[in-house]
Amino acid sequence: VIWRVARPAAAAVAVGLLVLLPFLGPQIYFIHVLAGLFMLVALAQSWNLLGGYTRYLSLGHVTFFGIGAYTSAICLNDYGISPFLTAPLGGVIAALLALIIGYPSLRLRGPYFSVATLSIAFLAQVVAFNSTPMGGGYGIQLPSLPLPIWQTEAVFYFVFLALAAIVVWWARKMERSRFGLALLAIRNDEDVAEVFGVNVVRVKLTAFVVSAFFPGVVGGLFAYQISYIDPHSAFDIGLSIDMLLMTMLGGAGRWAGPIIGATVVYLLSQTLSFIIPSALNRVVFGIILVLVVFAMPHGIIGFAESFWTKRVARFRR
């Protein structure tokens, strides 16, 4: 009973603190770092919506991020519309693409789906490199927000905080819905799920489309934040890896997983860059992924839970 009151209260306090934070006069770097973290939480959570709940491991989610980035960049430069308005448009375009490629590619199982999504990300990069409206290899330069730097950082802090909150809220709500149960059924055994009346194709496709929509929105705002994009940064395969790694580390198929995973990986990458040469950063991430799958395939959450139940069981005996 206490939990019913305490949990929402704790969540409200946490969000309230995060909203108040920029007004407490922290350093600008701190705000910037946190905004980056919220962006990664939103991205990892989007990946989780499909990859975590159904185990269709997409290696091409950066495609949707890049599409969003280019959509808002082109809309701002050619039509003068603010990315804050066009970011959802980027999300819609990303979702449409997911609808088109999702239908055939979600029939593929296991590694085939992963390879197909990976190739789509490369295809998108090749297109961006050679398309004139997208600026080719030179990329696109965007005007930044006409605000003092401190306020600019604060604006993006709130935007990414809101986005992360929306995606997390969505995942949490989905996890407890019939739809979420259908996804878990697909993860456990797709054939059995189908026999038991789950419309497998539609459920998977919906999850894929939603999980593509949010990265599209995030990408559009990211482009505005850094005010320069090129095919390398917008379609960086490393970002796909990050989404997967963060979710797996925190706990795939759990709404809190990407929050924990993104925080750990992000803090780690921020501190690692002081300790070891940056080229080794990704080596460490690769090794972490290997170790996570070996030692705690259910992520930090799953590990903590099994640890907890073991302890409690022993205590009760």
Added chain:
Amino acid sequence: MNELSFPLLAQAVVSGVLFGGIYAVIALGLGLVWGVMRILNIGHAALAILGAYLSLTLLRVGVDPLLSLLVTIPALYLVGVALQFFVVESMHGRKEAEQHTFLILYGIMVAIENLQVFIWSADVRLISVSYSARVLNVLGLFLPVGRVISFVMAAAAVAVVHLFLNHTKMGRAMRAVASDRETATLMGISVRRLSRVAFGLSTATAAVAGLALGLVSSFFPGIQIVWISKAFLVVILGGVDNIIGLFVAAVVLGVAENVTGIIAPAYVVDFVAYILLIGTLMVRPQGLMRRTGT
């Protein structure tokens, strides 16, 4: 756009065939592990590039690339055996073994690729030896010696594996495991030992593949992903049951790319390859999608 004259076309076809050998040997390694263990080793091309870097380093201390194979083949064989022993076997009995193995191999690929950046930097390299730049003129076609050597090496590796699979007891056992794992076990084949050899053999061919590609095509750590996609395409087109089919598919891809290359800019070639891969995956995945008894 260039004019499509006959000598130019013939030259492109020949270059394509020579290049196709490399696709064949990379796809061969990928197909071996897929066929016997039903595992997609996404890090296979990263290992091939590792082989290329090892040969390059040995060349710098004065070892001829062809001799360097004496080092790189055993070294990568051991890597394959280790992957099977430490990764694949430890996943046995897990409910999501397939995904977990794939994720681990993916993590290893990321680590290897970036370790290469750290050790050898992201600069573009080529294994060049004095004789590889020489050009043979056969019937009016120009054949760079490096390309010929690379093709002969690749073709020899494919031939050796083909002979091994068809004419040795162990090779036949491997094919038996590939076609029906359970029955093979009942016939007294040690699947565990055989799988180690198969993975080792696969990565050993990556050493040959690495040298073959390093001799004719510039490489850097990140390019492995291009090679793995194309090898994957070849495996899908050619099938894993049949090495000759694999070789033909590889040569067809090489020729198709080189012929496209003379009438269209270079990026179109990559574009076509990716479209082909995605298209084949989505339209005709059945050949590979047959689920084995679970």
